[in-house]
Amino acid sequence: MIPAPLPAERVFRGDRTFDYVYSKRMITGYDPETKTFRTGIGDLLNFGWLPESLVPSDNPLSIHARQRVHSAFARSMVRNGWEKEVSVSLDLDVMGIRFLIRGRLDLIRESDGSAEVLEIKTLDGKPDFTDPVQSRRNNSLQLYFYAKALSSARGLTPDSISASLVFLSMDNTSEPEAHYFPLDLSDEELEGSWLRHIRDTAEFLIAEDARKSIQLSALGGFHFPYDSPRPGQQQILSDVENCIENKGYLMLAAPTGTGKTAAVLTGAIRITLPRRLTLFFLTAKNTHKSIVLETLRIIIKKGVPLRGIVITARSEVCHRNRPRCLPDDCPYAVDFRDKIHESGIMKELLDHQIIGPDILMTIAERAGVCAFELGLCLATQCDIVICDYNYVFDPHVFLKRFFLEQNTAEMCALLIDEAANLPSRAIDYYSPEIRLSWIEELLEDGSCTGKREKLLHPWMERFGEWTILLENSGEDEIELPSDTDIPLQTDSWFKEITELRDPPEPLRELFKAIIDFSKISGVSDSRYHLLYRLENGDRILQWFCTDPSLFLRERLESCHNSIAFSATLTPFDHFEYLLGFPDEGRTVSRKIAWPFPKENLGVWISPVIDTRYRSRMESAALLARKICEIYSAMTGTWLVFFPSYVYLELIADHLKDSSVPLLIQTPGMSREERAGFIERIESENQLVLTVSGGVFSEGIDLRSENLLGAIIVGPSLPGMNLRMKLLSDSYRLRELDPFIHTWAIPGMVRVIQAAGRLIRNSIERKALVLIGKRFTKYPYLGLLPEHWFRDGSIQLLCGGVCGITDFLRKEKGGAKAPP
The missing domain is CATH 3.90.320 (Lambda Exonuclease; Chain A)
Structure with missing residues (x-):
């Protein structure tokens, strides 16, 4: 481990x-x-x-x-x-x-x-x-x-x-x-x-006392960022306050549109500011970071003087647009201290109160210093830090200044947004890998010494042996015996690397992986499996971790408190374990009711079409006709979510001959392309084909008056491969149903996330169509949100779509939702 x-x-x-x-x-x-x-x-x-x-x-x-x-x-x-x-x-x-x-x-x-x-x-x-x-x-x-x-x-x-x-x-x-x-x-x-x-130091403490005194005075007159809390927000406020007050653990399942961000932030700062805790708002999505910043600005306008900063990836704020840091060849790395002192930029940035990436880059550029490192220095003087999960949980990039020592970690309060996404990220954090390309690059380096070659050649031999096993298997990935001979030679590599002032990047990566491998190899741990695969032309050896929950718990227990929240955090027992939250009554779990009238969301299941993998080619034409029928019955913007790009492209080919205008998501879209895609969704009437679990299925607010509804094609189950089989085996060892926990729950989480793009306020009225007969069966039906059931049931769409049309026409005659 x-x-x-x-x-x-x-x-x-x-x-x-x-x-x-x-x-x-x-x-x-x-x-x-x-x-x-x-x-x-x-x-x-x-x-x-x-x-x-x-x-x-x-x-x-x-x-x-x-x-x-x-x-x-x-x-x-x-x-x-x-x-x-x-x-x-x-x-x-x-x-x-x-x-x-x-x-x-x-x-x-x-x-x-x-x-x-x-x-x-x-x-x-x-x-x-x-x-x-x-x-x-x-x-x-x-x-x-x-x-x-x-x-x-x-x-x-x-x-x-x-x-x-x-x-x-x-x-x-x-x-x-x-x-x-x-x-x-x-x-x-x-x-x-x-x-x-x-x-x-004394002057800083005195100034901080004065700042905190002003904060506390302002906090006494602050109640909520908006005019009044929505239904459910008051419960969230109370639960968050109690959790931080008691150094506890809280899991909040609140539907999209509840206003989780405003409620959680408000409840948190009421306790963290008086106690001088640093509040970490953890989110993987830039759109979520923007929502947090917008909420903080409103709180500041209400009179509470806060300092907040966004810590983003180093490459995103690099003045030289480099994918990795090369301080030996960077003018922004030299004279760091003098440039900061002479320019006075730290005070200038702190006076901004909210420090986003753009203002950080602009002012750091003016002073000629690294924006990323400057942001890290500023973070310790801020009340709130907004960043990705990895800056807290990744063992290689976590923020040492906050989490390395217990006395600083216990001063950090954690808010984990969209927490259902953290377990899969944690698997990546704790699954080290060694790539053949690193070894080949080091051997091709002209500075490679004879001693280094001697250390690298056993790796070349082993990779050759493992590649033969992979090719003979006919699979994309294989599992090797846990006692496989791996030429780590940790002590020899340590001596080799310590002799170099600035080791090349492949050597850094290889040494890091060897250190990680040395802790796992030879240790009996059922959570780890040795895998070998071919990926994008590279050969990769990896210790795959099926259960990182204990590693997450170690970090959580070092902090003041931990609050996980999401629209998709149920079943609670499933996510409580995966997130490393303690049981035995130490974790409070709260499900918040849908805050809008149930009649505003019409839900139908179309059970005729079989969307299972084995039947997709056969049912593709029928599915395309059903999608066209729904779109043509009432023209506007409809979102269609598919479980994979392959399935999306299959149906897109059937739709291209129709007169329906299409907007199709493609793999690997850049940030600019994604922004343009959202702009087109919000400005044009069309059928939008996208992928469940992708960038357009969660974490975005679509502000379109013409958005009528969403069509979700089948439960978005993870694929069947070796890794998923190993995950299912880990659930079986814990005497849990492997299918439900490995495939059904993650698949339905994606379905619920996709449906969350529809209604964001109490006026909007939208339609949701679930296509596939599996939605009518166990376990999928039991995993649907309660508010999707009107009068205890969900309507079946077995014939025409006039029911959907009638439902949406009621909205057309009523008040419009604000943009």
């Missing part, structure tokens, strides 16, 4: 240039009532610290080697009479703020009335500086703190304490060379730097 990330993995996070030291403004350990700040010296010195440059000066992958060298030197000094890892503390009062600072010095040797202190650091190569106060500010201040703490605790005078920084050169020699830099504890520049940092 893959446990919590080890230090060697940390370099593979999204914000890779802050591997070990990162800007920290998230306040933990501060009590505003007593004005007391309890903190470790490392956290204190990193508080507000910005890196001079984003270009790595050392190879960050060598952390294990650094730790070994550090420990070996300390042990050798202990043998010579030194004491290691001694805890010290210091109590200061600055500007009305009491600082209780703790730390643990590396080495100390005491005699009557005097003490020697050593702080150990490691370097790649020899020191290229003479004055650590100038070049290694934080190292010098850390040692200065130890000396001051010793002086206070032992009653020693400053001149009776000698303090030195010891830099151990790691230059591939068997015995690292130690370089000693004595620190002048009476140095005015050193003392001034210490006092400035303490005062800057």
Whole structure:
């Protein structure tokens, strides 16, 4: 299995240039009532610290080697009479703020009335500086703190304490060379730097107290972003408040149109703002992020001063439009700290209150700094962070500044939007893979050494053997025995990579995967299966995780609270387990009723057409005629959702000869193409052919007066393949019905998501037609939402479509829904 990330993995996070030291403004350990700040010296010195440059000066992958060298030197000094890892503390009062600072010095040797202190650091190569106060500010201040703490605790005078920084050169020699830099504890520049940092921190805390005071005052007069809550929203408000207040777990199933975002955000900020928690709104869709930002702006207009930021993918805010980060060749990575300080852009951006990608890029470009890294620095000073799931749950790109340490993670409140999508994403997070293309690229690299070739050739041989097995099977993917010989050679790869200052990207990816594989291979874990496949010309070996719920739970339990919400979060027991939410009564589950009149949604099932895979060719002509009949009976815009592109294209071919105007979704549409597609849906009368579970079936608001209804072709069941079989086996081991949990529930989730595009307010009146006789049978019928049943039943569409026409004509004679 893959446990919590080890230090060697940390370099593979999204914000890779802050591997070990990162800007920290998230306040933990501060009590505003007593004005007391309890903190470790490392956290204190990193508080507000910005890196001079984003270009790595050392190879960050060598952390294990650094730790070994550090420990070996300390042990050798202990043998010579030194004491290691001694805890010290210091109590200061600055500007009305009491600082209780703790730390643990590396080495100390005491005699009557005097003490020697050593702080150990490691370097790649020899020191290229003479004055650590100038070049290694934080190292010098850390040692200065130890000396001051010793002086206070032992009653020693400053001149009776000698303090030195010891830099151990790691230059591939068997015995690292130690370089000693004595620190002048009476140095005015050193003392001034210490006092400035303490005062800057105190000023920040005082300013934050003032900001929070204004927030709380405004919060007292704030009730809801809109005039009044819709039915169900008051229940959501109450449940969210109780969950955060009690550090609990909440699952909310609320139909589309309930106004989940406004209710959840309102309930959350009522508790998180007074408690100074950072609220994370997690969503995979850019459209959802826009809804959150719009809601936050309304709340701010209501008088509550909030700070919110959107953290998006690094590539989306890259000034150079690069798919991956290359800090060694990027002008936006150099002089990062100086550019920020000189431009004053952090204050400027925080004054915007809501920091979206566009404004972040514009201002970062003006200052000449990386927008992504700037956003990460700003996030710790914001009340709300809007980002993708991976920045919390992915073991390689999670935001360390928030979630690496327990004291910061417990200050984070999680809101997980469209939570039904998280389990499948988590499977990807915890299913590491190794690609043949990485190995081939490394072998073709002109800088490939003989030692590296020796490590790579066993991989080429194994990939050849596995490819023969795949070809002989006649399948697209095969399962290999769990005890398959995999040439990991983890220690050898570790030595190879730590010798490089900036390893090539394929080597980084390979090393990351080898570290992950080493934790799984040889361990008996029924959740993991070793798979081999051919994909887009590449050959891929993967440990496939069928159940990542325990990994999700580990993250959830480290945070203050967790709230999952979606229109498709039932059955609760199914999603409670997959999401890692605890049982035994610790999770509150709430189903919110549909907020609109039931008569506004007309639902029909057309049971005549068989939409099963085996019958699609035979029934295609009949299905195309039925779709044309529905469209022609009342012209407008109709959405038609198919379970796959292949099925969509089959029916599109039958419809092309008709007079019906078609708008057809295609695979791999760009962001601009998707925006244009939505614009056409909203402006033209046509039959829109799209895919269930795709980008147009969830997370979008269609503002079209001409949208009459949706036609959903069959339950959108996942395909039958090796991975789905392994997932079904995992349910069988838990004594659950494998078909229902592997295929039926996910398929019906997509159906319900697609239908959610129809009604968004109490005035709209729309028709929903479910095509396929499976909708009339178990288990599909039992998975349909309650509000689809009018008077306890759903109408069957066995003949003509006049019932649909009559239903929609009632809307035509009534009031129009607002755009």
